[in-house]
Amino acid sequence: MIKPAVPHLFRITLKKRYWLVLLMIVLGGGGIFSEESTGHDPSLSIGFTGRQPLMIRLQQKDFVVFCPADYIVLRKTKAKTPLLKQKTLLSIMGQGRLKASALAAFLHRNNNGISTTEASKIAKIYIEESNAEGVNYDIAFSQMCLETGFLHYGGTVLPGQNNFCGLGVLDKKTRGLSFRDIRLGI
Structure with a gap:
């Protein structure tokens, strides 16, 4: 009997989709994506250490926001992804940075x-x-x-x-x- 290859193909497609999204985020400078439109799997989180700041996913309700962070990794989690503590807290009261x-x-x-x-x-x-x-x-x-x-x-x-x-x-x-x-x- 021939085993169906659908689950295996689904895993490959899923991995490619997240790598493609990660690549788009790193090259495109971040963004906001609707979980509904991207088919986002909330059990995946992002992290990896490196010299250059990359992007981290912050999740709120139906949207996934990618923000600069000091690490990024693709791994399965059972709990919600904890938000990283930023090096400097952003506040509405304070000084802007951009020109x-x-x-x-x-x-x-x-x-x-x-x-x-x-x-x-x-x-x-x-x-x-x-x-x-x-x-x-x-x-x-x-x-x-x-x-x-x-x-x-x-x-x-x-x-x-x-x-x-x-x-x-x-x-x-x-x-x-x-x-x-x-x-x-x-």
């Missing part, structure tokens, strides 16, 4: 409709206002990108409102607060 040019490039890369000059202007204002308030501008800028869809908007807030966080939006009918200029909106 205005990096923030502007990130915004422009995700929204070609915004000129590099406009993206640079917004990034510089985020840095200035965040420093004045003691807020980590990396996090504040990232939150703006999340809330506005990289300034594509698409929700109830309109671009002319200069409302970069959805302040005052309660439902699909509420437009939220408006600010007279970008600096006040930030």
